[in-house]
Amino acid sequence: MVAQLTKNERQIALVILLVMAAVGLAMAAGGRNDPFGVHGALVMVVAILGMFGVISGYYAPEPPEDRLDSYYDAPSKFGIIAAMIWAVIGMFVGDWVAWLLAYPDWTFDAAWASFGRLRPVHTSGVIFGFGGNALIATSFYVMQRTTRARMPDQLSPWFVLLGYNLFCVIAATGYLMGVTQSKEYAEPEWYADIWLVIVWVTYFVLYMRTLARRKEPHIYVSNWYYLAFILVVAMLHIVNNLAVPIAWGSAKSYSLFAGVQDAMTEWWYGHNAVAFFLTSGFLGMLYYYMPKRAQRPIYSYRMSIISFWGITFFYMWAGSHHLHYTALPQWVQSLGMTFSVMLLIPSWVSAGNALMTLNGAWHRVRDDAVLRFMMVAAVFYGLSTFEGSFMAIRPVNSLSHYTDWTVGHVHAGALGWVAMITFGAIYASVPWLWKRQAMYSAKLVEAHFWLALAGTVIYVFAMWNSGIIQGLMWRTYNESGTLAYSFTDSLIAMHPYYVARAIGGLLFLLGAVVGCYNIWMTIRTAPSAAPETAADRPVLGGAVLQPGE
Amino acid sequence: MGKEERDPHTGYLTTGHEWNGIIELNTPVPRVIYFFLSAAALFAIGYWILMPTWPLGTTYTKGLLGDDVRKDVTHAVKQAALDRAVWSARIEKESFADIQKDTALMEAVRETGHTLFGDNCAACHGRTAQGGKGFPNLTTQSWLWGGTPAAIAETIRVGINSTHPDSRTSQMPAFGRDGMLPRADIDKVVAFVRSLTHPGAKDLPADKVAAGKALFAANCAACHGEDAKGNPEMGAPNLTDPFWIYGGDAKTIEATVWNGRQGHMPTWEHRLSALDRKILALYLVDLRKPSP
Numbered sequence A: 001m002v003a004q005l006t007k008n009e010r011q012i013a014l015v016i017l018l019v020m021a022a023v024g025l026a027m028a029a030g031g032r033n034d035p036f037g038v039h040g041a042l043v044m045v046v047a048i049l050g051m052f053g054v055i056s057g058y059y060a061p062e063p064p065e066d067r068l069d070s071y072y073d074a075p076s077k078f079g080i081i082a083a084m085i086w087a088v089i090g091m092f093v094g095d096w097v098a099w100l101l102a103y104p105d106w107t108f109d110a111a112w113a114s115f116g117r118l119r120p121v122h123t124s125g126v127i128f129g130f131g132g133n134a135l136i137a138t139s140f141y142v143m144q145r146t147t148r149a150r151m152p153d154q155l156s157p158w159f160v161l162l163g164y165n166l167f168c169v170i171a172a173t174g175y176l177m178g179v180t181q182s183k184e185y186a187e188p189e190w191y192a193d194i195w196l197v198i199v200w201v202t203y204f205v206l207y208m209r210t211l212a213r214r215k216e217p218h219i220y221v222s223n224w225y226y227l228a229f230i231l232v233v234a235m236l237h238i239v240n241n242l243a244v245p246i247a248w249g250s251a252k253s254y255s256l257f258a259g260v261q262d263a264m265t266e267w268w269y270g271h272n273a274v275a276f277f278l279t280s281g282f283l284g285m286l287y288y289y290m291p292k293r294a295q296r297p298i299y300s301y302r303m304s305i306i307s308f309w310g311i312t313f314f315y316m317w318a319g320s321h322h323l324h325y326t327a328l329p330q331w332v333q334s335l336g337m338t339f340s341v342m343l344l345i346p347s348w349v350s351a352g353n354a355l356m357t358l359n360g361a362w363h364r365v366r367d368d369a370v371l372r373f374m375m376v377a378a379v380f381y382g383l384s385t386f387e388g389s390f391m392a393i394r395p396v397n398s399l400s401h402y403t404d405w406t407v408g409h410v411h412a413g414a415l416g417w418v419a420m421i422t423f424g425a426i427y428a429s430v431p432w433l434w435k436r437q438a439m440y441s442a443k444l445v446e447a448h449f450w451l452a453l454a455g456t457v458i459y460v461f462a463m464w465n466s467g468i469i470q471g472l473m474w475r476t477y478n479e480s481g482t483l484a485y486s487f488t489d490s491l492i493a494m495h496p497y498y499v500a501r502a503i504g505g506l507l508f509l510l511g512a513v514v515g516c517y518n519i520w521m522t523i524r525t526a527p528s529a530a531p532e533t534a535a536d537r538p539v540l541g542g543a544v545l546q547p548g549e
Numbered sequence B: 001m002g003k004e005e006r007d008p009h010t011g012y013l014t015t016g017h018e019w020n021g022i023i024e025l026n027t028p029v030p031r032v033i034y035f036f037l038s039a040a041a042l043f044a045i046g047y048w049i050l051m052p053t054w055p056l057g058t059t060y061t062k063g064l065l066g067d068d069v070r071k072d073v074t075h076a077v078k079q080a081a082l083d084r085a086v087w088s089a090r091i092e093k094e095s096f097a098d099i100q101k102d103t104a105l106m107e108a109v110r111e112t113g114h115t116l117f118g119d120n121c122a123a124c125h126g127r128t129a130q131g132g133k134g135f136p137n138l139t140t141q142s143w144l145w146g147g148t149p150a151a152i153a154e155t156i157r158v159g160i161n162s163t164h165p166d167s168r169t170s171q172m173p174a175f176g177r178d179g180m181l182p183r184a185d186i187d188k189v190v191a192f193v194r195s196l197t198h199p200g201a202k203d204l205p206a207d208k209v210a211a212g213k214a215l216f217a218a219n220c221a222a223c224h225g226e227d228a229k230g231n232p233e234m235g236a237p238n239l240t241d242p243f244w245i246y247g248g249d250a251k252t253i254e255a256t257v258w259n260g261r262q263g264h265m266p267t268w269e270h271r272l273s274a275l276d277r278k279i280l281a282l283y284l285v286d287l288r289k290p291s292p
Helices: A007-031 A035-056 A065-069 A074-102 A115-147 A155-176 A190-212 A221-240 A259-294 A301-315 A318-323 A330-357 A362-367 A369-391 A394-400 A404-433 A442-474 A487-525 B031-050 B069-093 B096-101 B103-120 B149-158 B183-197 B206-219 B250-259 B274-287
Strands: A243-245 A253-255 B014-019 B022-025
Touching (some): A035 A155, A035 A190, A074 A155, A074 A404, A074 A487, A115 A155, A115 A221, A115 A404, A190 A221, A190 A243, A221 A259, A221 A301, A259 A301, A259 A318, A259 A330, A259 A362, A259 A369, A259 A404, A259 B022, A301 B022, A301 B031, A318 A330, A330 A369, A330 A394, A330 B031, A362 A369, A369 A394, A394 A404, A394 A442, A404 A442, A487 B103, B069 B274, B096 B103, B096 B149, B096 B274, B103 B274, B149 B274, B183 B206, B183 B250
Antiparallel strands (some): A243 A253, B014 B022
């Protein structure tokens, strides 16, 4: 890794690591026994290890000039491996908490093993660890190829990826120590949030610098979506995490918002995290890997335009549907509901455009599990966006809110759409990145596909049943006009579905483990691919391609 | 523009752009999409006109239907209370004995009591009210502070060893820890107490039991009574029945005598209405199984 950096970059890396080590030391000293101090020590150790790494490679020869003749893919390789590691961690903890819900005594009486601390390890592990690494890795890959431009330097992609993973580690270890600001999907505390801002702005600048160097006259759809993802996530993250720490040496902070304003800010963030992290970014992935793998043109450029602007515009308004029938004023709720309903149309245009792209390639969908991952992802994208708009309608929400139906909906999107498109993209990328002819075993990809699909279907059906039973039990009155069931009664009714859900999750986790093995074996043993052609290389010099060139 | 080519499969033209081998068709947006976009927009606009939706500085558009969920819910809550008043007013007014005689009222008590108990009491006493270690079984005839509906309602109101000024208070002293009885004497008392529920057991020699009986009369009878049948006035449990809060085995009884016990039940006066507490008391009496 260090050998790929120029002398100048090695010096900058040392300076950055030195600053980080100093900040870590200050945090450790200021935080003492607070988890803040533990995280300071962690940062310091990581920075010092990094410095050793850079120093040991410092006098290695500089990378050859012809490095600029090919795309810089080493960070993408790292990101994909990191994504798979986080997938196994995040899904393992997810299945763990699923069993914990069915058998709540399994906490070993330890604070760190309680549901409240483990659950964010699962959500952050899969969303940020698995999803985020996959997004960054594929975005680097896709942006270089669709702009025919190499990334401008070697250091900033590493800063983004390693910095981002440091954020994920601080987040997950913090949860186990009880560090949380109690905002769903934004649990990390102020110091982790500040670090993520620095990383994320670097990511944005790197993306813009590469786009500015592009040789293609037009910007491909994937880049619209990746860029929307990077830009909006920065905005959401900064606003929702505005907070004042109680002391410079403490992990604890208080939000700038209070009461219903805080709830609305949180769900403006939360819903747009679904929109711009879990949808927009992965649509960027779909728009590159699906036509590549299917070897078919995108069905309609015009539909891409309608869905892109529809999704980006409508999503921004829809967050208040998470707060139906709460202290939030009715007008905010109903306004959010109408935008949520309108949102269905561009969402389905996207899903339809993806599926129509497969026309003429259905035989490949049949034979190629990698492409089938992507096809099923598009189907689940369509299903869960329909369900989302449906659940945003206030009377429907009065049944579904606070029940497992919401959990089922989220997982139809997270397992069926986000994870499936990611696995599809990773299986497509690994042979390309490591210059292999194909994945080590097509049969194992096939096995992973069926494990993932079975797991998702079991999970989602269990939660639909559980959620609707729960919702109905909570609103059933008896003859006397009082509630017929206590909360405990509904828990007992949910138990068999909780066991089924945990089994579904286990299948999904097994699939990811099979995937890890297959990727590992591909990297180690699969035969090398044919040498790359000019089309696999960036265009050099000042020349700009003409349209269609 | 670039080279626009016709896709042989769909028959549509490409846009003439190409990125890393990816091309796009310039397929026109299907009519049906415009139709659904318009339909969704019309629905939204209709909803905006009819319902409160848009902010206007310090106020908001009220909508032609004048819908107001806060008013709706206030009204619905009031109406539901009125509907329930058919029976709830009678439960509030009438005596426990009169209510217990009325099958229709007792049906309402059973329905409502189940949920009230499940949501408020089950956390300690268990979903089926059979208690657990440290938490009394409420389905027996054995009641610390009396098992009449009135006594139960009062216990729920003030709690036991709670913060309520009228709280029921009782304490089993730590006879061993505080040096009131030596270990050997405690052994004898325990033997006597066990003999009450296990008469003639092999590990309970008659002389030890007799010695324990004398010690019991001197140290324990003040609360538990000469006959060890307890005293609901002081919250002292009956030691002759098979129901034990902490356990009736020799080891647990010995721990109880050595370290004492101070059970706790919270006061529910400010958490449940008088009506709800009355329903719960009636519910528990109704739930009680005939003594074995």
